[in-house]
Amino acid sequence: xxxxxxxxxxxxxxxxxxxxxxxxxxxxxxxxxxxxxxxxxxxxxxxxxxxxxxxxxxxxxxxxxxxxxxxxxxxxxxxxxxxxxxxxxxxxxxxxxxxxxxx
Numbered sequence: 001x002x003x004x005x006x007x008x009x010x011x012x013x014x015x016x017x018x019x020x021x022x023x024x025x026x027x028x029x030x031x032x033x034x035x036x037x038x039x040x041x042x043x044x045x046x047x048x049x050x051x052x053x054x055x056x057x058x059x060x061x062x063x064x065x066x067x068x069x070x071x072x073x074x075x076x077x078x079x080x081x082x083x084x085x086x087x088x089x090x091x092x093x094x095x096x097x098x099x100x101x102x103x
Contacts, residue, residue, distance in 0.1 A: 020044055063099050070095030 024032075024041055032038050061067045073094035077087045 017048075020048065061095060061099060063102060066095050066099040066102060069098040 028037075032041070057071055058064055058067045061070075070091045074087050074091040077090045082090070
């Protein structure tokens, strides 16, 4: 990636990340007691991480179908309360097997 593209992207990313973290401090002067507002603010980092990760999941293998099968497998394993290592290894195995089947 060229520096003329990288640095503007980096500045935008840093700005957005800082705004998300600093905005609650600017908007709310006293301690937040509303449960809904607190819950909303607590889920923002997970939402941002998910929105950045989801497209990378689907386009990382070069085969969207295999990646989608791996994503579904990861969701099923996570739903069944498997460990992070089990979910990661299971997802890799599912994605690899489906990509071999689709050749």
